Amino acid sequence: MRKPKLLAALASALVLALAATACGGGGGGGEQGGGEGGGGETEVKPGLVLDVGGLGDQSFNDSANAGLERAQEEFGVEGETLESGAPTDYVNNITQLAENGFNPVFAVGFLMTDAVNEVAPQFPDTNFAIVDSTVEVDNGAGLVFREQEGSYLAGVVAGLMTQEDTEYTTSDEQVVGFLGGQESPLIEKFEAGYTAGVVAVCPDCEVLVQYAGTTPDAFNDPARGREISTQQIEDGADVIYHASGATGTGLFEAATEEGIFAIGVDADQAKLVPEAPILTSVVKRVDNAVFSAIEQTQNGEFPAGETVEYGLEDGGMSLAPFGRFDGDVPQEVKDEVESSRQGIIDGEIQVPEKVE
DSSP, X not given: OOOOOOHHHHHHHHHHHXXXXXXXXXXXXXXXXXXXXXXXXXXXXXXXXXXXXXXXXXXXXXXXXXXXXXXXXXXXXXXXXXXXXXXXXXXXXXXXXXXXXXXXXXXXXXXXXXXXXXXXXXXXXXXXXXXXXXXXXXXXXXXXXXXXXXXXXXXXXXXXXXTSOSSSOOTTXXXXXXXXXXXSHHHHHHHHHHHHHHHHHOTTOEEEEEEXXXXXXXXXXXXHHHHHHHHHHHTTOXXXXXXXXXXXXXXXXXXXXXXXXXXXXXXXXXXXXXXXXXXXXEEEOHHHHHHHHHHHHHTTOOOTTOEEEEOXXXXXXXXXOOGGGGGGSOHHHHHHHHHHHHHHHTTSSOOOSSOO
């Protein structure tokens, strides 16, 4: 039932992928932009402040940076990416980009909400955007997602596949797991949607839930992710979904060693870590949100003072293909996923944002 150990190969792949955390973005200084907070002509020179975990997290930060790189390629704009080693870097990094004329300035992560509210009023001619939060400034925009929708589909997959006998799952125990990063309302949306999806297709399933911590470091702790995942596997889980940033690499290690299915997040993580048994991923198109905001700035249409929301209906959330495991997934499971997706879009399925 269990897959032979591939831990050495996986560890090597993870080291190579995470080595990118030492790299910064291109670009440099420049003159202060001449934007008008959402209207008029604006010098487009986008800058990103990444959250802890940085480049190479194979998840949230990498996706945001992909949106910037796409804009650089398609629009020929100059960009810059700054990484945050700790929350104390937020204000300084955001200020540095604004002072050097970058526009729009992106804060990638809800933990930077206070920093944007502090810095943005000091630069009224610069547009600011924050991912996964809203701000209280006239020259700021919130880019948020209905994470619970994509997570519901992941729950449907987990709840059905744990009832199947495959190389990675057994119908003997109907137990699945959830690995969260920092305890927060945002990550609770992932948990709530996932749990609702599991219960909808497997009322008797047990969902094991554990978070890596209560501070931002919980998004960058692979060792803790592996520890939690290993414990959930010992308690019977044969499918585990994570919403924990770089901490999720610990899940991939545990899933490979113990021979269970993992479900990734933010990007199609099976493509990033092909050695791991990643069944699918909840894809959160942060890249599209960043790209769109840059494009809107270039067109003089930056959504200043607004909150822009993305979900299943507009492609902001989706479930990645099953890839090399497609043959292990019965057609009935695929049909139920599609039915659930359409049900959410049509409003027939109401997915909770909070754990009930």
